[in-house]
Amino acid sequence: MRFPEILALALFACVPVAHAGAGAVRADIAARLAAAHPGVAPADYALGAAAFDDERRAQLEANTPAPEAAAILAEGKRLWTRKFRNGRSLAQCFPNGGRRIAAAYPQLDAKSKRLVTLETAVNQCLRSHGEPILEAADAAAMGAVLAYVRSLAEGQKIAVRIATPLAEERFEQGRRLYFTRMGQQNYACASCHVHNAGKHFGDTALPAAPGAASRWPFVREGRAISLQSQVRECLERMGAAPFPAGSDELSQIDYFLTALATGQPIKPNAWRPR
Amino acid sequence: MRAALLLLAIAGALAPDPVSAQEPDGLALFVRPDKGNCIACHRLPGGTGPATKSDIGPPLDGARLKGWDSDKLRALLVDPTRMVPDTVKPPYGRHRILEAAEIDRLVEFLRALP
Numbered sequence: 001m002r003f004p005e006i007l008a009l010a011l012f013a014c015v016p017v018a019h020a021g022a023g024a025v026r027a028d029i030a031a032r033l034a035a036a037h038p039g040v041a042p043a044d045y046a047l048g049a050a051a052f053d054d055e056r057r058a059q060l061e062a063n064t065p066a067p068e069a070a071a072i073l074a075e076g077k078r079l080w081t082r083k084f085r086n087g088r089s090l091a092q093c094f095p096n097g098g099r100r101i102a103a104a105y106p107q108l109d110a111k112s113k114r115l116v117t118l119e120t121a122v123n124q125c126l127r128s129h130g131e132p133i134l135e136a137a138d139a140a141a142m143g144a145v146l147a148y149v150r151s152l153a154e155g156q157k158i159a160v161r162i163a164t165p166l167a168e169e170r171f172e173q174g175r176r177l178y179f180t181r182m183g184q185q186n187y188a189c190a191s192c193h194v195h196n197a198g199k200h201f202g203d204t205a206l207p208a209a210p211g212a213a214s215r216w217p218f219v220r221e222g223r224a225i226s227l228q229s230q231v232r233e234c235l236e237r238m239g240a241a242p243f244p245a246g247s248d249e250l251s252q253i254d255y256f257l258t259a260l261a262t263g264q265p266i267k268p269n270a271w272r273p274r
Numbered sequence: 275m276r277a278a279l280l281l282l283a284i285a286g287a288l289a290p291d292p293v294s295a296q297e298p299d300g301l302a303l304f305v306r307p308d309k310g311n312c313i314a315c316h317r318l319p320g321g322t323g324p325a326t327k328s329d330i331g332p333p334l335d336g337a338r339l340k341g342w343d344s345d346k347l348r349a350l351l352v353d354p355t356r357m358v359p360d361t362v363k364p365p366y367g368r369h370r371i372l373e374a375a376e377i378d379r380l381v382e383f384l385r386a387l388p
Binding site for chain 1 (some may be wrong): 314329330355362365
């Protein structure tokens with residue numbers, strides 16, 4: 001094989017990041033992205049594809065706020081404030097009626113040692129009051145609730161810090177899933193969103209991993225698409241069976257991505273084309 | 275003898291084309307998301323297929339593929355990880371994304387690029 005061919009294939013390669021603690025992983029990913037895209041501010045990763053594509057950025061600005069977001073937020077507010085049969089509501093399960101809480105999720109429950117995502121917290125509230133839970137993948141109901149409660153934290157900086165051995169363990173589980181090749185296409189999530197972030201898959205620039213947790217849900221064709229739903233869509237494109245909605249695996253990926261985004265402001269409900 | 279030749283000619287005309295209408299040609303295999311979907315990562319020379327912004331893999335043209343004979347290209351498509359373990363190119367043969375005959379048609383398509 002000639003050198004240019006080797007070089008081309010090497011550039012096409014996907015090199016895994018060895019685990020060395022959450023701080024080191026964050027720094028390594030940040031350094032890779034900065035080296036590949038020195039002209040893109042890390043704060044702009046939250047724009048998704050638009051961070052790397054001027055045409056897409058202009059489309060996003062022309063669709064800000066997302067035209068269909070108002071209807072989703074109205075439905076989310078209705079569900080959030082709806083009285084349960086016992087007179088309580090989702091809003092009453094959370095401090096300050098749910099204002100400025102979203103940036104602290106997923107949380108790690110020390111007693112059960114399990115991750116509590118925002119979806120889990122919503123369903124824990126419903127269950128504790130004898131109400132039917134919402135399907136994590138149901139964009140019309142859970143998606144609207146998430147859109148609303150995330151809108152109550154707009155601009156708040158994500159605060160998911162990996163400060164205990166158990167948190168490191170959950171972060172590492174998420175990192176490993178994110179960097180593991182899966183499915184018929186043999187991609188890892190990181191193949192696109194770390195090693196090739198900013199490059200074009202067809203006509204779409206690939207969003208960078210550290211921006212994913214600040215910008216969800218996005219609004220596409222009138223529906224609020226959560227972070228976990230995005231991961232499930234990606235897994236389908238990879239030719240892999242998606243982890244079930246609400247599964248531990250999706251919670252771990254959510255935790256990993258949110259920890260990568262710690263310090264970035266929440267920017268939910270942005271327009272996204274089909 | 276003449277009758278036998280005539281029969282052979284008729285049989286040849288009636289035999290199904292190896293690349294029938296149901297079987298996607300090289301360009302279709304390159305472009306279709308349910309087949310190779312190579313276009314998602316590689317750009318094609320102008321006029322040979324859809325124009326895209328794809329830049330995950332190198333743009334493909336005759337000059338790029340010079341020196342890649344059919345066997346080498348076929349081996350790359352069947353399992354690129356044997357040449358470059360960390361590549362993100364899908365293992366089209368090993369993971370049965372494409373059938374062997376489809377990989378052959380894709381190789382012909384790539385070898386014919388200007």
